[in-house]
Amino acid sequence: EDGVAAWLRYAALPESQRTATNSPAIDTVIVLGDEASDASSPLSVAGRELVDGISKILGRSVSLGSSSSQHTSSTLVVGVRDAFTLLEGVPSSSPLDHTDGYWIDPASSSSPSRIIGHDARGVLYGAFAYLSKLAQGRLSSEAWGSSPRAPIRWINQWDNMDGTIERGYGGRSLFFEGGAIREDLARVKEYARLMASVGLNGIVINNVNANASLLSEESLANGVKRVADIMRPYGVRIGLALNFDAPRTLGGLETSDPLDENVVAWWTEKTHLIYKYVPDMLGYTIKANSEGQPGPLSYGRTLAEGANLFAKPLSQYGGFVFYRAFVYDHHLREDNPKNDRANAAVDFFAHLDDAFDDNVVVQVKFGPIDFQVREPVSPLLARLRKTKAVIEFMVAQEYMGQQTHAVYLAPQWQEVLAFDMRVDGKPSLVRDILSPSGPFGWPTTGYTAVVNVGRDTTWLGHHLAMANLYAYGRLTWAPESDARVLLDEWTRLTWSTDPEVVETLGNLLMDTWPAYEGHSGNLGIQTLCDILYTHYGPSPASQDGNGWGQWTRANAKSLGMDRTVATGTGFAGQYHPEVASVYEKIETTPDNLLLWFHHVPYTHVLKSGKTVIQHFYDAHYEGAAMVQTFSQRWASLRGKIDDARWEHVAFKLAYQAGHALVWRDSVCRFYHSLSGIDDDKKRVGHYAHRYALAAPSPNVVLDGYTPVDARLPE
Ligand code: BDP
Structure with missing residues (x-):
């Protein structure tokens, strides 16, 4: 198989x-x-x-x-x-x-x-x-x-028209190649089928960093229309991500100012053209004023004026604007202690609650930064009342090992969805807010996730990653579902109904997110991967000293972002009072978010009784040790499932085991040398059992290694 x-x-x-x-x-x-x-x-x-x-x-x-x-x-x-x-x-x-x-x-x-x-x-x-x-x-x-809890159950693909996929780890695009929609759309049909089978009903087929040439009449008539026609029988409707600057770059206008009448006319005409070919188009996703993209703020207009520009022509077709809340400046100055990227979404959107047209839906990433291994829930989800919102998850494991690691993400999503935002002091679970019957009564709300499947036969690049797509779909339908129950269903359908396979794989995958958090970033410090571009592999040193605002403020004595109202960036105050007061104080902040909200010495003692630095060391060793068990547990399934898929996964798990050690050592060494505090258990910096596999050059002095003859026998 x-x-x-x-x-x-x-x-x-x-x-x-x-x-x-x-x-x-x-x-x-x-x-x-x-x-x-x-x-x-x-x-x-x-x-x-x-x-x-x-x-x-x-x-x-x-x-x-x-x-x-x-x-x-x-x-x-x-x-x-x-x-x-x-x-x-x-x-x-x-x-x-x-x-x-x-x-x-x-x-x-x-x-x-x-x-x-x-x-x-x-x-x-x-x-x-x-x-x-x-x-x-x-x-x-x-x-x-x-019946589903929410009407919007979508996918975002970040596919580029040249056939590549931004943050895609499963091969080239199902939709595009060479600047156009592909001739062969057989896999698109299979994708629609998979989507329907878990209740998903919409997909935005192109990258949020959008290429405007998708909107040419040629491309709409011969490409986009075919995709819509193939997915429609599966109850899946399509949407497009638009480039805010298209009136200038594609239309040849002098401006893309949302209040300029030529710009309004240009988008109105484009919308008529799009609906001529796809009469049931769901609508548009807009990424603007984000990571260097232009937007309404570039013209001194509000984000609402930007969103309503698209909402007006869409309203006559019943279409929606999905306006992304991922608006932030990626040249943030670190020397100002009040600067905080986490504040951006609420700062930019909350005061505009009355200003968006009815068919605008604000699309909010589940955490205030960017799909980290641990984040608090975005406070914006509880700060819009009149304006509707959807939550955005990420099935593609951009910060979670990019499908070279198996990481089952549904337990994280389940925690997010069960979080109580305490709007007006009343129970307001995120999963209820995202339902028409919830506290805000939004008729159009729900879910989207960046998925980024590609042409690999594995879809996502790793057979085990498909558990995430399965669980995501099922959660959009029934967000109170249990991550383990969904996992077991997926295993029976994907691998085998043999109870031993279900039990072994279920236990293994339930250990993956805790293991990944263990050997990457702990206590809410963020993932600690390379922050500048790849978002892959350990790089604690890259967190600070850049404009991207994913800071840890680590120095020789202390670390963590002070996001309190009293002495920090004020982010904690963006929540409703009961939640805000929990995060405002160190004593009430849960350990797993301590460094997200507070700046503390390495010697600060956690609720668990350990110091922060010792927790880092222990968590990294325990997390990496857990990953070492995966291959062995997988080995016990040999023969109970087909060999081809077994081998593919075994190879990936062996890589993951090695990479977990790289993670462990690189993060532990970094904080060990920064803090100068030794590991109680004398592991970090004390490598008695390390062997050098090659004869060192005369210029290299081996310290703490035992040289062995590593030549294979003849
Ligand atoms: C970040 C990705 C970047 C995306 C951006 C977004 O690194 O490639 O363009 O999110 O969501 O996580 O727009």
Whole structure:
């Protein structure tokens, strides 16, 4: 196996795991309604997927029946709720009352099985839910249903038109090559299928650092339209990232000022053109005044004036502007103790709450900086009330080992989503804020994530990274889900239903984020990778002394950012009072965010009783030691899963084991020499068991190494 089928392999369910209830004797799938025969309708996709899936999982022949076929206990009847004459057995208030919802009623001995959708997309989601349970051997005779908590369940791809992907680690773009949309879009269709199977319904196909030439009529007519047409049957709509400066660079205007009437006319006309080719375009994502990109502030206009420029022409088509809150100056001056990049989002956006048009949605990264291994939740998510927001996660592991490391991120997202922002002193979990039924009642809210799959058969560059995409999709649908439960589902579908595989891989992957945090940046100091560009590998020295504002303010005696209101940058005060007061004081700040909020001596004693510096040493050794166990645990799965994927992962885990040691030693050595404080356990700087593998040159003096003859026997 090469990974392309991901969690939709539909592997045959082992005989030993089949029971009368989990493998019903379906031989015919009947799709109700006229649209069923229209290949571009989610209804017909659902029908085909069910026939294919059931026959592969149960190894029996299944066919598509016509609507006049007889309904028996071996038929599965599928359709939108209005297509059923009787909705017998469906509770009076059910997920079927909500957009995208479904209800599934597995067969009894006398009646057919049913998959009922609120709408055509709901039917497709129901079909995938049914197949997922069937493939896991977990279908029961009990009826169940579900509908999503949030309407916006999106992906951002950072694909460039030349075929590269910014921060992409899974090969070249599925969408672009050589400045245009690719001829062969077969993988785009597979991507839409994977997305639909976990409930995702939208995708922005190009980089937020956008190339304006995507908007030429040629590119829209012959490229963008084809992508939209291929993804639509899977209930996936597309959006585009726009370059704010396109009126100047593409349109030849003198300015891109959002209040200039020629600029307004240019975007209005562009919007008409875009909708001519993609009438159900979801809308636009805008990155402006960020990392050197121009934006409304460049013209002395507000961010709201910038966003509304796009919102107006979009409103007649029901489209949205996703305006990114990632606005900050990357030439920040470090010598001013009040300067803090973390403050930027609230500083730039909170006072504009009344100024955005109705169809603007502010897109907020989950933490105030940038997808670090540990960050507090962005306070902006609780500071907009009238203006809607979506949260932005990152499935691509930009700061988390870039898919050379296995790091399961859902536990981090789960913590973010369960965080209580205490808006007006009332319970306000992030996952509730991101739902229409939440405290702000935003009708259009939800999720997006930077995913960056590529043409590799692994999609993301590492088979195990696909657990993140799976869990992300499932969390957008049901954000209260448990990361481990989602992981086990993914394992059964992707690897094997063998309980030993599920247990071993589940335990392994649950250890990955804590291990990565252990050997990278601890106590909220941030990831400590190279900050200037690559964002890969340890580089604690690169954190300070640059304009990017991801500072640690480490010196010989102390470290951490003082973000308190009393003596620091004031960031802690951006939260609602109950949360702000927790972070304002060292005593109440949780250890894992101590250095995010406070500047303390290396000798400061944590709640755990350890000093900060000893915690660094211990966490790094423990984290790296944990990573050493991964290969061995993976080895125990040899033969229980296919060899090709086993070997691919084994190779990656061996690399990860080595790189974890590089991380450990580089971070520990850095703080050891900066602080001059020795490790209680005499590991850092004391390398009794190190061996030199090559004869040193006469100019090198080995200190603390034992030379050995490392030549291989003849
Ligand atoms: C940073 C990435 C950069 C992106 C930027 C963004 O390093 O490549 O362009 O985020 O989100 O994390 O716009």
